[in-house]
Amino acid sequence: MFVSVIIAAGGRGVRLGAGEPKQLLAIGGASMLQRTLETFLRAACVNEVVVALPSELVDAPPSFLRGNGKPVRLVAGGTRRQDSVAAAFARTSPEADVVVIHDAARPFVTESLIERTVAAAREAGAAIAALPVHDTVKQTSEAFVARTLPREQIVLAQTPQAFRRDVLAAALERARQTDAEVTDEAMLVEQAGFPVRVVAGEPRNVKITTAEDLRAARQAAADGGRASGRVGNGYDLHRLVEGRPFVLAGVAIASAVGPLGHSDADVLCHALTDAVFGASALGDIGRHFPDTDERWRGAAGLDLLGRAVALARDAGFTLVNADAVVIVERPKLAAYVPAICANLAGTLGVDLGAVSVKAKTNEGVGAIGRGDAIACHAVAMVTDAP
Ligand code: MG
Numbered sequence: 239m240f241v242s243v244i245i246a247a248g249g250r251g252v253r254l255g256a257g258e259p260k261q262l263l264a265i266g267g268a269s270m271l272q273r274t275l276e277t278f279l280r281a282a283c284v285n286e287v288v289v290a291l292p293s294e295l296v297d298a299p300p301s302f303l304r305g306n307g308k309p310v311r312l313v314a315g316g317t318r319r320q321d322s323v324a325a326a327f328a329r330t331s332p333e334a335d336v337v338v339i340h341d342a343a344r345p346f347v348t349e350s351l352i353e354r355t356v357a358a359a360r361e362a363g364a365a366i367a368a369l370p371v372h373d374t375v376k377q378t379s380e381a382f383v384a385r386t387l388p389r390e391q392i393v394l395a396q397t398p399q400a401f402r403r404d405v406l407a408a409a410l411e412r413a414r415q416t417d418a419e420v421t422d423e424a425m426l427v428e429q430a431g432f433p434v435r436v437v438a439g440e441p442r443n444v445k446i447t448t449a450e451d452l453r454a455a456r457q458a459a460a461d462g463g464r465a466s467g468r469v470g471n472g473y474d475l476h477r478l479v480e481g482r483p484f485v486l487a488g489v490a491i492a493s494a495v496g497p498l499g500h501s502d503a504d505v506l507c508h509a510l511t512d513a514v515f516g517a518s519a520l521g522d523i524g525r526h527f528p529d530t531d532e533r534w535r536g537a538a539g540l541d542l543l544g545r546a547v548a549l550a551r552d553a554g555f556t557l558v559n560a561d562a563v564v565i566v567e568r569p570k571l572a573a574y575v576p577a578i579c580a581n582l583a584g585t586l587g588v589d590l591g592a593v594s595v596k597a598k599t600n601e602g603v604g605a606i607g608r609g610d611a612i613a614c615h616a617v618a619m620v621t622d623a624p
Contacts, residue, residue, distance in 0.1 A: 240285050241356055242330035242403075243278045247271050247342035248290045248315020248322035259292055261342040262300065263452060266459025267622070270446060272302045273345035279308050281349040283356050284338075288329045290315040290322040320413045320420055327410055330403075336360055338400040339423050345455070346442045352398055358435045359400035366400075366424045367439035368393035396439040399424050405432050460621065467558060467621050470516025474508035475613040478566075486564065486571070487578040487585075487595075488540040493569045497612055500529045504539025505614040506564055506578070506595065510586075511539070511546045513560065513618035518550040544585045555620035559592040562616035567609045571597035586618075 247261040261271040268276075271289070278284050286309040291299070293314040303310055311329050315322030323339060330337055336359050340347060351367055358365035371394060375387040399422060401409070409426040420426050424434045446455050482496030486506045497503035511523045520526075526549065527534040527542050534542070547557055560582065564571060571578075575595050583590045600606035606613055 239283065239335045239356075239360060240331065240333050241283050241336045241338060242334040243284055243287045243338045243340065244323055244326040244330065245271070245274055245278065245287060245289045245340055245342050246315070246319060246322055246326075246397075247274075248292060248319075249343070259295065260446070260452075261291075262295075265345060265446075265452075265455050269300070269302075270345040270455075271342045272300075274340065274342050274347060275302065275310070277345075277347050277349060278338075278340070278352065279310070281352045283353055284308065285334075286311070286331060288313060288326040289342075290326040318419050320410070320423070320426065323423060324410050324414065327406065334403050336400050337403050337406050338398050339406075340397040340399075341445060343446045344397055344443050345446070346440075346444065346458070347398060348440060348443070351437075351440050351443060355398045355400045355437050358437045359402060362433060362435035363405045364399075364401045364424065364427045364432050365435040365437050366422070367396040367398055367443065368436045369396065369439045369441060370394075393436055394439075395422055395424060396443050396445070397422070401427060405430075408432075467619055468517045468519075468555070470513040470518065470618050470620070472509040472512030472514075472516060472616040472618070473614065474505040474512070475611055476503045476505050477611050478609060484569075485539070486574065487581045488538065489574050489577045489581060491569060491571070491574055495609070501534070501536050501542075502538050505612050506562055506582075506616070507539025507543045509614040509616035510560055510562060510582070510618060511543045513616040514543070514546040514550050514557065514586075514620070517618050517620040518553050518555045520546075520549060520553060540581060540585050543582075547586055550620055554622050556622075557586050557588050557592075558619040558621050559588065559594075560586055560616065560618040561594040562596070562614055564595065564597045564612065564614045565600055565606055566597065566612040567599050567602070567607055 262269045278287055288311045290313050296312045296314045313325045313329050336356050355365050355367050371389045371392045375389045375392055377384045409430040412430045413426045446452055476497030476499050478495040479498045480495050484491040484493040484496035485502045485504050515522050578595050579593045583593045605611045
């Protein structure tokens with residue numbers, strides 16, 4: 239089976255009110271059109287893609303439209319949707335068995351939905367993805383309800399819509415002879431008298447039409463898509479000696495011993511600083527704040543942590559949460575944990591609920607167990623979401 243795909247990206251996105259064509263607006267690091275195209279190129283059943291674009295984009299296409307081995311052809315779209323689709327259809331291979339049409343403004347289409355729609359079209363001649371309606375559906379007349387429609391008979395049409403090539407050719411030919419404007423290709427195929435099978439669509443396969451849709455799509459992409467959550471890991475250890483202050487996240491802890499070091503030897507902040515640098519792939523605490531540099535000699539751990547967060551922010555990362563385990567035989571830290579967490583939340587720029595600090599002993603084992611040292615393991619998560 240040979241499958242051609244037409245991506246309808248000819249619109250100029252007037253309803254979205256954005257400066258650039260809406261199909262080029264970024265969602266989590268890639269434009270709607272790029273996300274859409276890449277999914278179709280990944281789908282095993284797809285052999286080629288034709289993209290209908292505004293003519294200025296055909297003349298100067300973005301680099302992602304070069305494709306990845308499967309042919310990608312660009313055509314200038316027409317005024318109406320069916321004109322764009324007809325122009326693209328003319329560039330599909332004559333050997334195609336099935337032609338799929340999809341809106342560039344549905345960037346969350348999945349390979350599975352594409353495969354299911356194509357398989358149904360191959361069997362039935364025409365198939366569309368569609369969702370059932372859960373709300374009660376009313377037909378209205380001049381702001382009054384005219385009647386309640388049987389919702390079990392109603393579906394909301396999505397794309398992809400797939401057609402045997404001869405079926406779509408007949409429908410497009412018929413459309414050429416009328417002035418009516420259609421909002422999807424299935425409508426043309428229905429009008430031409432062909433049956434159209436309904437395939438279960440996907441709720442995530444939304445069409446991005448309004449600024450609110452765009453915000454929601456960016457949020458969805460940040461939650462599970464290309465915008466990434468990145469985790470970083472940090473570790474620190476200091477000797478414990480008599481007569482040194484014992485400071486964790488800027489909180490002074492009553493103790494006969496304290497961590498030895500040039501600075502306040504705040505193991506918790508040092509481990510977290512490395513975790514933030516790790517999550518942002520920015521190196522480590524020794525690279526940014528070498529203790530051979532006078533500027534950092536004696537610097538408070540909390541201050542260094544704040545600087546690390548600022549450097550991560552400059553690199554485009556926002557802190558999501560942090561978690562740490564402090565391992566020390568004594569003193570007991572439980573009473574200090576709320577104050578420690580409050581200081582960390584302030585410095586990290588996150589809510590108190592996004593910070594966690596636990597304390598453990600080493601069960602008397604090794605240097606930490608003998609009370610000669612304190613150690614800390616920490617993780618921090620950052621995101622590049624907008
Ligand atoms: Mg240290």
